[in-house]
Amino acid sequence: MSTAKEAAAFFRSEPGFRRLFIEMKHKYESLGRVGGAVSLEAFTDEEREAVAAFFGKDVSRVSLIAFEKQLGQTRFAGVGLVELLEQYFGAPLVSNKERRQAEEEERDRFFARLTEEHHWVESVRPQRFVQTAYETDRRSLEEALRLVSAALGRLPLPSYMRLPLFAQQVAGDPHAFDLSTLPGRLLLSALQATVPGDWDMASVESVNELLQSVGLLREDILNFVTCANILAETKDGPHPVFSAAWETNTALNMPLRDVLSLVRARPAHGGTVYIVENAGVFSTLLDTRAPLVSTNGQMNLATMKLLDLLAASGAKLYYSGDFDPEGLAMAERLQERYGQAVTLWRFSVEDYRAANPVVDLTPERLAKLASVTSTPLQPLKEEMAETKKAGYQEAIIGRLTEDING
Numbered sequence: 001m002s003t004a005k006e007a008a009a010f011f012r013s014e015p016g017f018r019r020l021f022i023e024m025k026h027k028y029e030s031l032g033r034v035g036g037a038v039s040l041e042a043f044t045d046e047e048r049e050a051v052a053a054f055f056g057k058d059v060s061r062v063s064l065i066a067f068e069k070q071l072g073q074t075r076f077a078g079v080g081l082v083e084l085l086e087q088y089f090g091a092p093l094v095s096n097k098e099r100r101q102a103e104e105e106e107r108d109r110f111f112a113r114l115t116e117e118h119h120w121v122e123s124v125r126p127q128r129f130v131q132t133a134y135e136t137d138r139r140s141l142e143e144a145l146r147l148v149s150a151a152l153g154r155l156p157l158p159s160y161m162r163l164p165l166f167a168q169q170v171a172g173d174p175h176a177f178d179l180s181t182l183p184g185r186l187l188l189s190a191l192q193a194t195v196p197g198d199w200d201m202a203s204v205e206s207v208n209e210l211l212q213s214v215g216l217l218r219e220d221i222l223n224f225v226t227c228a229n230i231l232a233e234t235k236d237g238p239h240p241v242f243s244a245a246w247e248t249n250t251a252l253n254m255p256l257r258d259v260l261s262l263v264r265a266r267p268a269h270g271g272t273v274y275i276v277e278n279a280g281v282f283s284t285l286l287d288t289r290a291p292l293v294s295t296n297g298q299m300n301l302a303t304m305k306l307l308d309l310l311a312a313s314g315a316k317l318y319y320s321g322d323f324d325p326e327g328l329a330m331a332e333r334l335q336e337r338y339g340q341a342v343t344l345w346r347f348s349v350e351d352y353r354a355a356n357p358v359v360d361l362t363p364e365r366l367a368k369l370a371s372v373t374s375t376p377l378q379p380l381k382e383e384m385a386e387t388k389k390a391g392y393q394e395a396i397i398g399r400l401t402e403d404i405n406g
Contacts, residue, residue, distance in 0.1 A: 007076040008087035016050025019043060024064055025085050025093065032095030034081050037063045110138060118149040123193035124186060133182055144183045147171055148190055151183075155191075157215030160260060166216055179207070179218075208301040212260075220257035225302040226279065226294040227252050228286055232265040232309070249289050251282070256302035265309035267291035273310050274345070274404060277321035277330065281393055281400065288404045291315075299330060304337070311341040318345040320400055323352045323391035324361065325368035328381060332374045344376055346399055349383045354399070355391030357384075365390075 011017045023038040030036070039061050040048050052058045055070055068081040076084075086093055094102075115121045124130055133141040151170045164174035171177070177184040191210055192199045200206040208218050228251045232242040239262065245252045246268040267273050273291045276282050282294035293310075295303055311317060319334050319342055321327035334342045366388060372381050384390075393400070 003076055004079045004083045004087045007071070007079050007084050010076075011084070011088060014050055016047045017054075019047050020051060020062060021085065021088055024062075024067065024081070025089060027064060028082070028085065028093055029096050029099075032097050034064045034068060037061045107134065110134070110142075114142065114145055118145065120149075120152065120190045120194055121145055124189040127189060129182075129185055130189075140182070144186055147176065147183050148186045151177065151187055152190060152194070155214040155216075160212075160215050160217050160220075162217050162220060163211065205299045205301055205304060209304065212301060217256065217260075220260070221255045223256040223300050223302050224253045225256075225259060225300070225306045226282060226296055227254065227292060227306060228282075229268040229289060229291040230265055230273070230293070230306070230310070231268045232262045232306075234261050235263055249286065251286060254302065254306070256300075256305070259302045259305045262306070262309055264313065265306055266313040267310070267315050271314070272316045272318055273307075274400075275307070275317055275319045275334075276393065276400075277327060278393060281320075281397060284397055285400060285404065288401060290404045295321075295330065299333065307334075307338070311338050315341070317342040319343070320345040320347075320393050322393055323355050323357055323380070323384065324359075325365050325372070325384070327393075328372045328374075328377050328384075329368065332372055332377060335374055335376075345403070346393070346396055347377065347380055349379050351396055351399065352380055352383060352391055355393070355395040357387060357389035357391030359390040359392075361388050361390050 011021065020038060020040075020043075027036045027038060028034060040051060040059065043051075048058070051062060055062075055066075064081060071077070071079060071081065071084065082093055111121060111125050115125075130141070133144070147170070151166070154166075154170065157166075163177055167176040167178075168174045171183070175181070177187050179185060179188060188201065188207065188210070191214060192201060195210060195213055197210070197213070199210045208223065211218050228249065229246050230242055230252075231246060232239040239258075241252065241254075241258075242265075244250070268291055270291065273293060274285065275293045275295065276285065277295050277297060279294050279296055282292055285292055293303065293307065307317065317334070317338055319331055321330055328347075331344055331347060335344070361384070366385060369381050369385055372378075
């Protein structure tokens with residue numbers, strides 16, 4: 001038996017040294033060298049007595065250098081502390097720095113190998129959820145990456161397909177690409193990186209539009225647009241449901257499935273479409289028989305697709321929303337998407353005051369105003385930031401009705 005093995009066997013036979021050796025190992029891993037000291041404050045009496053017997057005196061701290069020097073005064077002279085610790089624990093000592101470097105090199109090799117096979121992997125690698133997945137279960141991450149590559153190989157689709165059906169075909173599981181799953185999040189990130197466009201993954205409508213751009217429909221029945229007095233056409237001619245709804249002044253909740261079949265849409269009469277944020281306002285204005293669209297509190301893909309067709313027809317889009325940060329943000333998004341085709345309707349400071357704003361805005365909601373940069377909205381934004389109150393378009397329903405009726 002070598003002297004180092006004999007020394008390790010001796011110290012293992014003395015239970016009082018166990019904690020000291022563990023602490024000296026941790027100290028070496030932290031520093032990457034023999035140095036520093038271990039406090040004995042939390043040690044038991046038995047453990048302190050074992051250390052004292054080794055040094056020939058009571059000590060409150062053990063310097064690693066001093067321990068190695070004292071070891072040289074025993075029959076184990078010539079054995080270094082690193083050699084002793086490696087024999088004691090049966091494994092080479094590796095500093096934390098060396099371990100982190102080795103782990104990072106292994107991580108680089110993992111992603112480099114997959115990037116060579118699937119070029120898009122490099123673009124999603126920096127994302128936190130990808131790194132977390134690597135640290136949690138790299139085998140599952142690799143399986144998910146390969147699954148997404150198989151999906152990307154089929155995109156874009158020649159015709160629209162619902163996401164669950166696509167997932168069933170690719171993975172044998174209709175929920176494989178649910179956006180709450182790792183493959184679903186990876187698919188969305190891969191599309192964001194590879195499909196041209198400015199995609200906002202925090203926006204539901206932007207996510208749905210990104211998927212739709214490659215032929216995937218996340219939801220085409222419950223995703224619907226509320227409208228009235230709009231005429232539309234498919235490739236086969238006028239859409240009979242839109243026509244019948246106009247004749248009877250009936251509100252339509254038209255699913256995305258059917259909106260995507262349209263090739264044209266226009267106001268049933270006149271050249272203006274009035275867009276409102278709230279269903280209650282929409283229902284009230286329905287009595288005017290005006291061409292109407294309701295966003296029902298937020299923009300969705302079905303609504304945007306119908307508005308795209310209406311804007312393309314040359315219709316003027318008038319938008320009225322709530323006097324709150326979210327209402328201003330929606331107004332700005334419409335401006336950005338439709339430019340000169342959209343007119344902000346009753347978004348003046350005077351209209352805001354007429355709405356008698358009394359609902360307090362929390363600091364979190366007020367902070368959202370900072371992202372509103374549209375020049376026409378600045379006076380209202382500043383007034384709202386000062387009053388810290390929200391108002392709602394229901395309070396100015398009379399003004400909206402008067403505008404429509406002329």
